[in-house]
Amino acid sequence: MAKDEAPTRIQRDRRRRIREAGLEVFSAKGFRGATVDEIAQAAGLSKPNLLYYFATKEAIYTDLLARLLKAWLDPLRALDPEGEPMAELLAYVRRKLHLARDFPRESRLFAGEILRGAPLMGADLSGDLRRLVDARAGVIAGWMATGRLAPSDPHHLIFSIWALTQHYADFEVQVRAVLGDVRDPWAEAERHLVTHFTRLLTPLVAI
Template sequence: MAADGGRRQTRIQIEKREAIREAALDVFSAHGFRGATLDQIAEAAGLSKPNLLYYYEGKEAIHAELLERLLDTWLDPLREMDAQGDPLTELRGYVQRKLEAARDYPRESRLFANEIIQGAPRLIDELRGPLRELVDEKAAVLRGWMEAGRIARMDPRHLIFAIWAITQHYADFDAQVCAVLGSEDEARFHDAAATIEVLLMRGLAPR
């Protein structure tokens, strides 16, 4: 909660809060919630600790705001799956969007992973609410395609989980990917998309 009590913020205040969020994202994604300190966040933001506390009551408040923003980033690629589209095209597009998120938002992905590894203490209500509702909605779409014989039958929710597992690897384990490939060339995301597409398209082809 901001120390301004919800009053309209000035441009400087908005910029300071954004700087704090950016710094906190670096610190939380590197050290997790428990390992992160306000001193680390303040230093990364170029602020004194008292100055930081003018904008946020503590690291819990910063972390909660980051997680709230993160969930939308996490859910958007799945929201875009169109029930009226071609199943394989829609799934291919979903994989591509998830890989783009892994490429563009690696810190957010690690923040999310750290929260989940800890048992999601600060995010569990969102997982049981909006996330579960969206997965149920898209699982129903996938089930409809399966019943119509447009893609192979399988558990639709576990299909979604499998896509999450494969694509998020390229955010959370990117250092390992680059080390094994011997390169940090962004072509790795294109190559990953092509490989995942072969796996999915062959596995999902109607039998």
């Protein structure tokens, strides 16, 4: 296929199937544990057919990570500097929690890459991710400086939101084992996290 030729419906479908299979295998076994043969089998394709679309296992993994990072940053991009501070931050908490709930395999894939030392995402983490976090931390710092939010370190506030929301995806088996079958961990998590961050960020009223 020529470089400027648009992919056919079949080609788009096969790429989608490969990405879905890669996500399933990588999130379960990690990068090192996954094989091209397993991904091809999960995609319902022969190994040569898969390698026509993605030349290596690393190519599939890198493609997934690039798409994942964009999705992971979208909730932070949606934080509106002109909005009401508490409402904006609580909306961000909810968006991050819902992202973890709806895409648990992606969350585990991202966590696995970080635990490997981010060999394929290092430049993105210190580039696009850092620039966006710095910009939003500056917005939050401005809200805190004017007394609209209780003071804390904006960067570590963002880290806390990441940790507390993604925990429910990365350790869902543990959470469900502790809570039991009759409780909904995601609904309870949302109520808890909204209460937690409201208390953390509400400015103290001077007496």
